[in-house]
Amino acid sequence: MKNCKKYLDYVRSIDRDDVVNCACDVKDRAQEVLAYSIEQARGFSLFDFAVFKLCLLSFGLWLGAHFSRFFGKFKHFIFAGFIASYVYLIWRIFFRTEE
Numbered sequence: 067m068k069n070c071k072k073y074l075d076y077v078r079s080i081d082r083d084d085v086v087n088c089a090c091d092v093k094d095r096a097q098e099v100l101a102y103s104i105e106q107a108r109g110f111s112l113f114d115f116a117v118f119k120l121c122l123l124s125f126g127l128w129l130g131a132h133f134s135r136f137f138g139k140f141k142h143f144i145f146a147g148f149i150a151s152y153v154y155l156i157w158r159i160f161f162r163t164e165e
């Protein structure tokens with residue numbers, strides 16, 4: 067019971083306004099990142115969209131491979147495909163500068 071009392075005292079000592087301000091800051095930053103990502107995605111080529119689809123497909127297959135014996139044999143290759151396509155997309159969205 068002492069641990070519960072200490073926890074409740076700690077929870078009650080948290081300033082609600084600080085939490086709300088922090089949450090607002092996080093929300094604003096997330097909106098900026100999302101808006102930037104959408105703006106960069108507007109310039110995607112057909113190849114970039116193909117890599118995006120490959121990323122989604124390989125992630126779904128990788129998740130499903132944990133429940134299937136057939137795909138379970140290939141889950142390392144599927145995960146490697148997911149990581150490769152994901153790294154390309156991150157590079158394409160955040161680090162590639164248009165000429």
